[in-house]
Amino acid sequence: MVDVLVEYSVLNELNGSLKQIIVELQEAESRATTLEGDIGDPYGRNKLREAAEEFEDGWDDRRKALKEDLMKIQERVEGTGQGWANWDTEVSSKLAVESIEADTMPKAN
Template identity: 45%
Template sequence: MTDVYIKVDHLNRLNGSLKQILVEFADAARNTDALQNLIGRPDGRSGLRDRTHEFEGGWDDRRNALIDKLSNLQVAVEETCTGWQEFDLELSRSVALEESAGDTLPAR
């Protein structure tokens, strides 16, 4: 089996990107309302405004499903990153203790 190496920094950036995507998805409904208000009723017609409303209605359920899946992924990435950082810190402390223990050994 091939080893896979992923830098913790890349996981941190992925985590941040996932959080930004989740914010955008959460704000999408409000942004659609704002878009509909900007569209208004040009020439007294509401066709374009109605189409944006239909799109939002159809997209809403899919967006919520994506939000759930992305939330789970974001949590997993964050927990993985935190776990590796804690492991790295614990390992570095252990190595530092082992090195300093050598200072107290009797010299030959």
């Protein structure tokens, strides 16, 4: 079996990055709607706005599925980090030696 070392800082950074991506995906729909409105119908032509609408319609379902998948991954990353941190704290407190106990422990020769 191969040991794997993943530092808490790496899990925390990944968790934060995933959260940022999720927020970006949530806000993308409103930005697309704003863009379509900003494009408007210059000189009575609407082909560019229609192309933007068509792109947004096609990307919308994929973006929602991607966001849902990333939310699941983010929750697992956060849960893993919290689980290991809790375990680490619990185990280290059990292994801690009181100063009184240190005096009574056997010494190496």
